[in-house]
Amino acid sequence: MKIIFFTENNRAGGMDKFLVTLLKNWPNNKDELTLICNRDHPGLVDLERELSDKVLIIKHSILLNWSFCSTFISILPNFIQRILRQSMRILLAPYQFLRLKHIFKKLGGDQLLTINGAYPGGETCRLSNIAWHSLGRAQSIHNIHNFAIKPRFIFSWYEAFIDKMLIKSCKCFVAVSQACSDSLLLRNQFNNKNIITIYNGLDxxxxxxxxxxxxxxxxxxxxxxxxxxxxxxxxxxxxxxxLLKTMKVVFDSKADIHLLICGTGTNNEKQIINSYIQQYTPEKNIHLLGFVRDADKLIESSYILLVPSQEHESFGLTAVEAMQKGVPVITTNVGGLPEAVGEDGVCGYICNKEDIDCFSKKILYLIDNKDIYNKMSINAVKRAQDLFEAKRMVNEYYKLIN
Structure with missing residues (x-):
């Protein structure tokens, strides 16, 4: 069977890790696997390094609304940028649909699984399922890794049309947490009948x-x-x-600890975080590292993983990765994070978002109480093994496709 995996992405991170885990562990070696991705995806180099021996990777140059003319509109106020990008999404859609249809017609294939971020997310992700089905092929699968949002009123007519076409084109929608699945119901066209939750898994x-x-x-x-x-x-x-407001409190009691902040973002986003460091925790042991390859080794050497998300956190893949390694997690109660970490006080702690007092106290408590820490470490490994193994996740997707 020839299976096509399609994604649109503008950030390296969790979706790339999901793709690598899924495709590397695909159970049927006779299946022919193809991944289609936008050429300007920052994580493409790592995908090629990890997957090129098993997966055919096709890089396309279809114009995307978030990158098209971005240089020219970046000087405008944010709300105007959002309106222009959404308008560009609509204007580019017919062109993108035809390009995708041409790619799929030329490539062939038996099944399609589209991996999207949030919803509506990448427009070529939604259009890929519609273009595939327009060629008379079987209904495909649409996978989302973050929350769905309500359409803005001014664009609701377009969103309703695309949602309706997409639902006709897909046999099911797969979300990475129950919270993520529930968010799709914010869109009027969706119902529970064809929405499935499959937790992400890791090797x-x-x-x-x-x-x-x-x-x-x-x-x-x-x-x-x-x-x-x-x-x-x-x-x-x-x-x-x-987090940095929290660490201001923590450093008052534990000046010799270190905080590592790893990730990717724009230069402007990095400058903003640096400004927070200078404002709340100047001259403390805080290291803004950017993207780090083999970050799993950093997790293994860490005492606690901190997940301070304030909104739109669909699952918490890094929390699962830490639990696999016996590293307790302190997180906020945003979105699907509680589903990943489990009961408060077992594998880590869950605080209300914006509750600096709770977050700082839990960090200090775990540092000072080794026995509690060790119990949580054991519990974390067990939970990760029971619920979040890669083999379990991959087999669920394999069954859906077959």
Whole structure:
């Protein structure tokens, strides 16, 4: 069987990890796997490095609304930029549909699985399922990794039309958490009948005897110093300001700990986070590292994973990765994060978003109470093994396609 996987992405991160895990663990070696992705995706190099021996990767140059004319409109106010990009989404749609239809007709294929971010997310993601079905092929699958949002009133006519066409083209929609699945119901065209939840899974590659990440040596962090780590894009919703306000309290009691902040983002987003560091925690042990390859080694060397997200967090893949390695998680109660971490106080702690007092106290409590920490570490490994193994996830997608 020839299976096409389609995605549109403008950030390296969790969706790439999902694709690598899914395709590397695909159970039927006789299936012919093809991944189609936009040429300007920042994570494409890593996808090629991880998958090129098993997957045919096709890079397209279809114009996308978020990149088209972005240089020219970047000087405009944000709300005007959003309106222009949404308008461009509509104007580009017929062209994108025809290009996708041409690609699929030329490529052939038996099944299509589209991997989208939020919803509506990438417009070529939605149009890919519609274009596929327009060729008379079987209904396909649309997978979302973040929340659906209500359409803006001015564009509701277009959104209703595309939603209706997409639902006709897909046999099901797969979300990565129940919270994510529920969000699709904010859109009037959707109902529960064809929405499925499949938790993301990860390969377990924990190796306690592996060498410490070279970055830790470069930063001169000794093995007896506690490391807290945050991994995520530099988007505002990820909660960097909240975290740094929290760390201001933590550093007052524990000046010798280190906070590593890893992720990707624009230069402007990075400048904003640096301004938070200077405002709340100047001259403290905070390291803004950017994108780090082999970040799993950093997690293994860390004491606690911090997930301070303030909105739109559909699942929490980094939380699962930390739990696999026996690293407790302190998170906010946003979106699907509680589904990943489980009951409060078992594998970590869950605080209300914006609750700096709770977040800081839980960090200090885990640092000071080794017995509690060790119990949480054991519980975290067990939960990750029971619910979030890669094999379980891949088999569920395989059954859907077959």
């Amino acid at each position: 377990c590659i924990s190796n306690p005897n592996s060498e410490r990440h070279h970055i830790l040596k470069k930063l001169n962090i000794s093995e007896d110093q506690k490391i807290l780590i945050m991994l995520g894009t530099y988007e505002k919703r990820k909660g960097h300001e909240f």
